[in-house]
Amino acid sequence: MPHLLAVSLKKASPAGDEAAFPFSVPAIRTLPRLDLSARVTCFVGENGSGKSTLLEGIAAAASLPTVGAAEVAQDGTLAAQRQLAAALRLTWSKRTHRGFFLRAEDFFGFQRRLAAERQEFEQRLLEIDEQYRDRSAVAKGLAAGPVRASLGDMERRYGHDPDARSHGQAFLNLFQGRFVPGGLYLLDEPEAPLSPQNQLGLLAILLDLIERDAQFIIATHSPILLAFPGATIYSFDRLPIEPVAYGELDHVALTRAFLNDPQTYLRRLRDGG
Numbered sequence: 001m002p003h004l005l006a007v008s009l010k011k012a013s014p015a016g017d018e019a020a021f022p023f024s025v026p027a028i029r030t031l032p033r034l035d036l037s038a039r040v041t042c043f044v045g046e047n048g049s050g051k052s053t054l055l056e057g058i059a060a061a062a063s064l065p066t067v068g069a070a071e072v073a074q075d076g077t078l079a080a081q082r083q084l085a086a087a088l089r090l091t092w093s094k095r096t097h098r099g100f101f102l103r104a105e106d107f108f109g110f111q112r113r114l115a116a117e118r119q120e121f122e123q124r125l126l127e128i129d130e131q132y133r134d135r136s137a138v139a140k141g142l143a144a145g146p147v148r149a150s151l152g153d154m155e156r157r158y159g160h161d162p163d164a165r166s167h168g169q170a171f172l173n174l175f176q177g178r179f180v181p182g183g184l185y186l187l188d189e190p191e192a193p194l195s196p197q198n199q200l201g202l203l204a205i206l207l208d209l210i211e212r213d214a215q216f217i218i219a220t221h222s223p224i225l226l227a228f229p230g231a232t233i234y235s236f237d238r239l240p241i242e243p244v245a246y247g248e249l250d251h252v253a254l255t256r257a258f259l260n261d262p263q264t265y266l267r268r269l270r271d272g273g
Contacts, residue, residue, distance in 0.1 A: 001037075002215040003096045003184050007058055008033035010089040022057070022084045025050040030240040036217060038232040039210040043219040044244075044251060045236030051219040052103075052188050054236075057084035058217065059101035059186045067102040067178060099183030099214075102175075104192035121151040172201055181212040191222035199224040223252045 009031045022028050027050035034041075043051035059066070060082045066075070124147050132140035171193045191199050199222055206216060206228060218225060226233060226246060235244040246252060258265050 001093045002039060003092060003094055003182075004058075004062070004090060004215060004217070005037050005093050006033055006035055006091040007031075007054075007061075008089050008091075009087055020080075022050070022053045022080050023087075025053060026239050027051075027236045027241050028053060028057075028084065032240045032242075034234060034241065035232065036215075038230060039214075040206065040216045040218065040228045040231040042226050042228070042231050042233045043217070043236060044221065044226060044233060044249060049236035051236045053081060053084065055186050055188050055217060055219045056081035056101075056103075057088055058090070060085035061088045061090050062184065062186075063097060064099055064101045064184065064186060065097075067100050067174065096182065096184055098180045099185045100178055101186040101188075102190065103188040104171075104190055118151065121147050125151075169198070172198060172205065175202070176205060179209060179214070181214065183214055185209075185214060185216045187216065187218045187220075189220055190218065191220055191225055196224060203228060221251060223249075223255045226252065 025048075027045070031054070043055060045051045056078055060078065125144055128140065128144045128147070132143055171190075175190075190202060194202060203225060210216070220226060226249065231246075233244050233246060233249065234241050235249070237250070238244070
């Protein structure tokens with residue numbers, strides 16, 4: 001059974017001011033109780049519709065770890081979303097702190113954080129070599145053991161040199177390296193660093209992970225990810241937010257129409273509409 005069953009508003013904005021972000025966003029202000037009991041739930045809508053804002057609010061309310069440069073509780077850009085978290089009611093089948101929240105825009109920040117941690121481990125090993133140069137190999141090994149273990153664990157999870165991979169490969173490797181069975185995973189536009197081929201790769205990973213008690217809530221524009229079998233899709237372009245079938249999505253219809261006849265669309269763009 002999925003971990004997070006539903007989200008709803010338990011109250012208005014803390015100050016009762018609906019003009020303040022994020023409660024000024026129509027989809028947030030009119031938020032109904034959303035059923036999240038599917039293994040995969042997708043939020044879709046135009047930029048500014050509120051899908052990422054709600055996902056960030058859920059991440060803060062669930063106290064999930066963040067794959068990024070800073071945790072949700074310390075991220076200065078998410079202060080308003082923390083206010084939203086205080087106004088949300090999460091309904092659980094079983095509360096979990098396993099999993100993570102990932103914004104694709106934070107991917108490079110997380111890569112930098114990994115590089116900094118790796119550099120610290122390597123610097124510490126150099127310091128131990130210097131401190132123990134007149135001591136036995138056993139003593140040096142005991143001192144260096146915990147550091148080498150931490151470095152080895154990092155390499156097992158993310159590879160020896162994550163920066164040597166393409167962005168898409170590194171992103172998929174990072175995702176797999178952070179996976180814990182039984183986790184809740186909130187992904188904000190994960191398609192951003194991925195080619196269509198790698199989006200299919202991510203879809204394959206998701207298909208595998210739901211067999212191991214994982215649950216995903218994904219804010220996305222990608223017709224590929226939205227095609228996940230059995231996913232519940234909520235449109236933030238409708239007020240209040242409501243579920244929409246895959247074939248009825250504007251994203252899907254527009255993409256299909258363009259691919260079927262790109263020249264017509266390009267002509268219209270050149271002619272100004």
